[in-house]
Amino acid sequence: MQRQEADVRRRIAQVLESQKLAVLATQRNGQPYSSLMAFAHTPDLARIVVATGRATRKHMNLLEEPRVSLLIDTRSNTEMDFHAAAAVTVIGEALPLPEEEQETYTSLYLRHHPYLERFLEAPSTVMFLIKVHHYLIVNRFQSVMELHLEHGTDIFA
Amino acid sequence: MEPIFLLDGERQLTATQVGGKAVALATLLKEGVRLPKTACLTTAAYRQFLHINGLSEKIQLELNTKEFSDMRWEEIWDISLRIRQLFLTTRLPTPLAATIHRFIAAEFGDVPLAVRSSATEEDAANASFAGLHDSYLNIRSREQLERAIRKVWASLWSDKALLYRQELQLSVGASAMAVVIQELLPATVSGVGFTHDPLDQHRMVIEAVHGLNQGLVDGDVQPDRYRLKREDHDLIDHLGPEARDRYAISSLEQGEGIEIASLPPEKASQEPLDRQKLATLVQTMARLEARFATPLDIEWCWAHDELHILQARPITAAAGERTDRRAWYLSLHRSFENLLSLWQTIEQQMLPAMEGEFEVMAAVVLTDLADQELAAAIRHRSARLSHWSKQYWDDCIPFAHGVRLFGEIFNEVMTPADPYQFVSLLSGEEMLSTRRNSMLHSLADQVRSRPEIGRQYTAGGFATIEDAGFCRGLLELEHQFGNFFRTQQAESEDSRDNLMKVILQYARLERTGEKQHQPARLELEHQFLTSLSESPLNMDGGQLLALARASYRLRDDDNVYMGKIEQQLALAVAEGRRRLVAAGYAKLKLATPEELAALLVGEQVELPEQLRQRAKSGPERERGGSPRTGQPAVRARQLPGQPASRGFCRATARVIEQPEQMAEFKAGEVLVVDSIDPNMTFLAPLAAGIVERRGGMLIHGAIIAREYGIPCVTGVSGVTGYIRTGDLVSVDGYLGLVIVEGGGASAAGTA
Numbered sequence: 001m002q003r004q005e006a007d008v009r010r011r012i013a014q015v016l017e018s019q020k021l022a023v024l025a026t027q028r029n030g031q032p033y034s035s036l037m038a039f040a041h042t043p044d045l046a047r048i049v050v051a052t053g054r055a056t057r058k059h060m061n062l063l064e065e066p067r068v069s070l071l072i073d074t075r076s077n078t079e080m081d082f083h084a085a086a087a088v089t090v091i092g093e094a095l096p097l098p099e100e101e102q103e104t105y106t107s108l109y110l111r112h113h114p115y116l117e118r119f120l121e122a123p124s125t126v127m128f129l130i131k132v133h134h135y136l137i138v139n140r141f142q143s144v145m146e147l148h149l150e151h152g153t154d155i156f157a
Numbered sequence: 158m159e160p161i162f163l164l165d166g167e168r169q170l171t172a173t174q175v176g177g178k179a180v181a182l183a184t185l186l187k188e189g190v191r192l193p194k195t196a197c198l199t200t201a202a203y204r205q206f207l208h209i210n211g212l213s214e215k216i217q218l219e220l221n222t223k224e225f226s227d228m229r230w231e232e233i234w235d236i237s238l239r240i241r242q243l244f245l246t247t248r249l250p251t252p253l254a255a256t257i258h259r260f261i262a263a264e265f266g267d268v269p270l271a272v273r274s275s276a277t278e279e280d281a282a283n284a285s286f287a288g289l290h291d292s293y294l295n296i297r298s299r300e301q302l303e304r305a306i307r308k309v310w311a312s313l314w315s316d317k318a319l320l321y322r323q324e325l326q327l328s329v330g331a332s333a334m335a336v337v338i339q340e341l342l343p344a345t346v347s348g349v350g351f352t353h354d355p356l357d358q359h360r361m362v363i364e365a366v367h368g369l370n371q372g373l374v375d376g377d378v379q380p381d382r383y384r385l386k387r388e389d390h391d392l393i394d395h396l397g398p399e400a401r402d403r404y405a406i407s408s409l410e411q412g413e414g415i416e417i418a419s420l421p422p423e424k425a426s427q428e429p430l431d432r433q434k435l436a437t438l439v440q441t442m443a444r445l446e447a448r449f450a451t452p453l454d455i456e457w458c459w460a461h462d463e464l465h466i467l468q469a470r471p472i473t474a475a476a477g478e479r480t481d482r483r484a485w486y487l488s489l490h491r492s493f494e495n496l497l498s499l500w501q502t503i504e505q506q507m508l509p510a511m512e513g514e515f516e517v518m519a520a521v522v523l524t525d526l527a528d529q530e531l532a533a534a535i536r537h538r539s540a541r542l543s544h545w546s547k548q549y550w551d552d553c554i555p556f557a558h559g560v561r562l563f564g565e566i567f568n569e570v571m572t573p574a575d576p577y578q579f580v581s582l583l584s585g586e587e588m589l590s591t592r593r594n595s596m597l598h599s600l601a602d603q604v605r606s607r608p609e610i611g612r613q614y615t616a617g618g619f620a621t622i623e624d625a626g627f628c629r630g631l632l633e634l635e636h637q638f639g640n641f642f643r644t645q646q647a648e649s650e651d652s653r654d655n656l657m658k659v660i661l662q663y664a665r666l667e668r669t670g671e672k673q674h675q676p677a678r679l680e681l682e683h684q685f686l687t688s689l690s691e692s693p694l695n696m697d698g699g700q701l702l703a704l705a706r707a708s709y710r711l712r713d714d715d716n717v718y719m720g721k722i723e724q725q726l727a728l729a730v731a732e733g734r735r736r737l738v739a740a741g742y743a744k745l746k747l748a749t750p751e752e753l754a755a756l757l758v759g760e761q762v763e764l765p766e767q768l769r770q771r772a773k774s775g776p777e778r779e780r781g782g783s784p785r786t787g788q789p790a791v792r793a794r795q796l797p798g799q800p801a802s803r804g805f806c807r808a809t810a811r812v813i814e815q816p817e818q819m820a821e822f823k824a825g826e827v828l829v830v831d832s833i834d835p836n837m838t839f840l841a842p843l844a845a846g847i848v849e850r851r852g853g854m855l856i857h858g859a860i861i862a863r864e865y866g867i868p869c870v871t872g873v874s875g876v877t878g879y880i881r882t883g884d885l886v887s888v889d890g891y892l893g894l895v896i897v898e899g900g901g902a903s904a905a906g907t908a
Contacts, residue, residue: 055807055887055896056795115214121574122891124805 008147009045012135015072015088016041020113022090023071024050026061033061039070040105040112046149048090048130049097049105051120062128068094070130082141089136091155097127105129160202160253161260161338164195174199176275176335181469188448190441190466193271193340196264200277200333202253203310210247216240216314222797222893223874225323231853232872234316234561235799242568242576244311249303257306258299261338268340269407270296272305273468274312275335278322289318290334294371294415295341295407301693302338304569305413310334341407342465344369346429347458348380350438352446353387353472360393361385361442365429370456370467371415372405375492378417381428383435390439392432401425413693417494437464445469493701499556500707503715507548511718514541518725519636523732532757535733538726539750545722553715559708560855563701570688577854582682582702583709584863589717590838591864593638597839600634601663603627611661619653631656638717639724641836642816655820662843665824712855716835726750733757793879793897799852800893801859804868807887808845810880813837827888829880833858841865846888848895850876862890870895 022039025032035058037050048070052059062068073087097105105127110117119125133155134148162168164179166187172180179197186192207213219236228236249257261270274290291312293305312318313334322332348365355362364373364380372378379398386393402425405415430438438457441464446453449471456467518538526534560583567579603626604610613622622628631653635641642655682702689698733753734745742756744764755762811826813819819840822828828844830837832851841847841861845868849858852872862869868890880886880897887896 053795053889053892053894053896054805055889055894114211115218117215119892122800122889123803124889124891124894 005147008135008137008145011086011139012045012088012137012147013043015074015086015137016045018074019072021072022048022050024058025069025071026058027065028057028061033057037070038109038113038116039072040109042108045135045147046132047105048092048132049109049127050094050130051109051116051125051127054124054126059126062094066093066095068092068130086137086139089138090130090132091134091136092130092132094128094130097129101129102127158199158201159256160205161196161198161257163264164192164197164337170197172277172279173333174201174335176200176277176333176337177279178273178275178468178470179335179337182337184449185445185466185469188445190445191463193342193460193465193467194265195340196260196338197275198257198306198336198338200335202257203334203336205253206247206249206307206310209250212243212247215243220319222799223872225319227874228872229852230316230320231855232799233319235852235854237314237316237319238561238564238568239576240314241308241311241565242572244307245304245569246572247307249306254303257302261302265338265340267297269294270302271339271341272296272302272309273337273339274309275337276313276318277331277333277335278325288374289321290315293413294369295413297413298693301413306336308569309336339467342458342460343407344458344460344465346434347456347467348373348429350442350455350457351452351472352442352455353452354384355472359387361387361390361439363430363435363438363442366404367401367420367424367427367429368404368406368418369415370405370458372403372417374456375495377492377494378403378405381430383430385439387443390436390443392435395428397428408695414695416695434459434464441466493562493696493704496556496559496562496704496708497700499552500559500704503552503556503711504707507552508711508715508718511545511722515718515721515725518722523729526732528736528757531729531733531736532754535726535729535750535754535757538722538729539754542722542726545719549715549719553711556708557712557855559704560712563705563708566689566694566696566701567685570692570694571685578681580709580854580863581678582685583706584860589638589714590835590857590861593634593717594839594842596630596634596637597660597663598666598842600627600630600660601666603630604660604664611664614654614657614661619657622657631660639721639836641839642819655817658820659822659839659843662822662824666842709855709860712857712860716857720834720836792899796873796876796879796895796897798848798870798873798876798893798895799854800890801849801854801856801871802847802862802867802869802890804846804866804890805888806846806868807885810848810882810884810886812877812880812882813840814877827886828858829876829886830858831877832856833861841867846870846886846890848873848876848880848886848888850874 020038022037023034024037025034027033037052039048039050041048070090070092071087072090073085075081075085075087106120109120109127120127133150134146136144136146138144158174164183164186166183168183170180170183175197182192182195219239248254271292271294273292276290279290291309293308296302296305313332346365346367347370348363349370350361350363352361354360361384363383363385365383366373366378366380368378373380379400381398381401382396384393385391402420403417404420404424406418408414408416442453442455445455445466449469452472453469454472455469458465458467521534523531523534563583564577564579567582568576571578573579603624607624607627610622610624610627635653635656641659642652686698686702689696730750730753734748737745737753737756745753748756748762748764752762752764806827808825808827810829811822812829813822814831819837822840822843824843825845826843827846827848828840829848830850833847833849833856835857838857838861841858842865847858847862847867847869849856849869849871850873853859854871856871859869859871868888870888870890870893873895876895880895883900885898885900887898889896
């Protein structure tokens with residue numbers, strides 16, 4: 001079982017490492033809303049950090065409803081994707097980054113996205129820390145595995 | 158290929174590896190021409206620097222905020238400033254720096270160096286890049302060398318280089334910069350020579366100065382000019398300069414760069430080239446032209462009693478328009494010396510002359526003039542406006558480069574995180590527009606303390622206000638700053654009623670006292686002056702700062718003076734129109750001043766049957782939006798522009814498209830306009846934020862927004878088409894974004 005967990009963790013980490021962008025899903029009043037976001041993750045996969053302007057819809061949505069989902073995938077937009085692409089779905093909770101953790105996560109984010117320095121430095125940019133509840137990884141078309149970092153029931157249960 | 162090596166005549170080199178200039182110099186060496194000792198740092202070194210520091214994507218993000226063709230020159234300068242900042246604040250990779258220093262120490266010892274650009278397209282036969290990229294002279298220390306290399310690399314992205322590449326349809330992304338490093342020769346005489354005189358292909362022309370070439374190239378030292386027959390090299394004539402009294406020398410102390418010094422009297426009386434030297438130079442020029450099989454532009458110098466060639470490049474085949482445009486781009490970059498003389502011209506001559514003309518015009522009682530006289534006044538004012546408009550382009554716009562020069566030097570010395578920090582050292586000087594706004598504030602104070610003024614106005618308009626002191630103040634404001642609502646007749650009841658509406662809005666503002674810039678500003682000023690004096694840059698910080706402040710202040714003031722002349726023309730035109738309407742003429746709305754003047758003296762003028770849209774004389778309007786009625790199918794949610802004044806606000810928008818709409822502006826609204834003209838900036842103290850289609854950090858809206866500390870985003874394409882009055886908008890002056898939440902149709906009204 002431990003070996004399987006290590007394998008799933010490795011595969012999830014590979015997908016996260018290989019990608020610069022994720023699709024973030026938020027919602028307001030039951031209306032889903034998705035946005036393309038630059039992201040960075042901690043090596044233990046427990047946290048993902050994103051940043052957004054404070055006048056955006058997604059920012060308002062996150063303040064009202066912290067439960068989020070992210071999609072990160074390796075598709076190349078070819079036929080091969082059906083057997084070769086992997087997609088990671090993240091389920092978690094997004095909260096404004098606490099002041100005392102700014103430095104750690106700013107440097108993590110900038111290591112992945114050095115060109116976004118000016119964006120990140122702007123006082124109108126807000127960073128959110130996503131505490132990951134669990135991951136789902138899909139590959140080989142329909143193989144789906146889950147990695148639970150927090151003990152709990154299924155999100156839809 | 159090693160990243161740095163000495164040029165010789167042996168190696169096969171391509172412009173892709175070492176840039177055009179290095180290839181041309183290698184060819185000269187192959188011909189046995191005497192050159193200063195020359196090394197080349199390859200384009201691979203430049204690419205390595207970009208790659209290791211992740212700079213490529215940062216540059217591309219800067220360049221791609223909007224369509225390049227949509228950008229004004231000022232916006233391109235802003236981008237170029239930010240890119241330059243990236244190069245200035247990023248260090249060379251350590252192993253590369255070590256390789257360079259080892260090589261330079263071994264090959265050049267401690268002689269002063271010249272560090273020159275060698276871009277991949279440079280000096281190709283079909284395009285001249287002369288003057289587009291930067292060179293740095295008299296480089297003595299390792300630190301100076303590293304900085305000069307980074308600045309030469311950055312000059313690939315200078316505004317003039319970006320514009321010129323766009324004109325030639327060259328991809329900026331594909332170009333790269335190599336660096337030529339040469340021994341700086343102690344030249345006694347130097348100059349340039351054209352193997353074909355651009356004005357007459359049967360002649361050669363040579364320009365020569367005492368000392369280093371830089372004085373001639375920058376236009377700070379006037380040359381002696383020699384014209385010779387191409388056929389037999391006979392001297393046709395020699396034209397001495399008006400004053401042969403200065404020359405460029407390399408500073409003997411540790412400072413880098415060159416100095417313009419007084420020429421010793423024994424040299425001042427002497428032509429730089431005697432006949433023997435002239436003959437040697439001409440023969441060499443002819444030989445090189447034959448070898449390259451194309452007319453050449455050659456930089457040369459005499460040092461250690463020998464002729465040295467510094468560079469030789471083809472004279473651009475397709476001269477004409479292209480070369481002319483390049484000359485205009487280049488003219489925007491002025492040397493410090495040149496800017497000092499422009500400052501004199503503008504402040505001592507031009508502005509007093511404009512003010513004098515304004516006073517004379519304002520003293521004329523237009524209603525007393527006979528029709529003939531009025532027609533003459535309209536023509537005269539129209540001609541004067543054209544005259545001053547030309548002066549404005551020739552002198553005032555280039556003088557604005559004083560701010561840019563200061564910004565570049567400030568950033569180089571201070572390397573601040575915010576590349577616009579320098580503006581805080583320039584702002585706070587009293588500008589005419591802030592003085593006008595202070596007068597508005599003081600009238601508003603009177604309205605607040607004497608509420609009957611407001612009540613009387615509401616009941617019967619300006620005419621019913623009884624407070625004599627207040628009315629005098631308003632008339633004085635009108636006299637000093639002219640008409641605020643240009644399409645309405647100045648000094649009319651309508652215009653004064655509108656001015657009252659503005660004053661009532663001012664009265665709603667909290668008076669928080671003037672902005673306290675002083676302590677922080679003095680501290681920053683002190684830091685800058687100290688750092689500059691400790692830096693190797695050879696500049697008088699106090700004089701530079703004074704020049705930059707004048708440049709910044711005049712950038713706004715000169716427009717106010719222009720506005721006053723414009724208003725005097727508008728007054729005469731309005732009087733002419735009034736008489737013509739009274740005489741039964743119709744369809745005058747779009748008639749030009751000249752057409753009105755002609756009608757007044759009884760000439761036949763064909764006025765259009767239908768209202769026709771004349772081309773606007775101002776900047777071209779963009780139509781980015783959808784029809785203004787109903788809810789458009791395409792709506793903007795977030796529009797990118799430039800962050801021109803820091804801050805953030807969320808408020809109701811008011812789109813101003815006609816001058817009389819300004820009177821409807823309410824305190825706390827966001828001002829949305831195509832371009833703020835200087836006569837509109839009285840709205841700034843009322844505004845929560847400013848959004849402008851026209852781009853740039855130094856345009857009026859941006860300057861005044863920073864003065865008042867309100868967020869401002871400029872360069873937002875098509876903004877007046879996308880935003881409607883009443884829309885709720887957020888203005889992000891940190892990132893240069895405008896976020897539109899809509900609601901214009903229902904939310905119209907006050908904030």
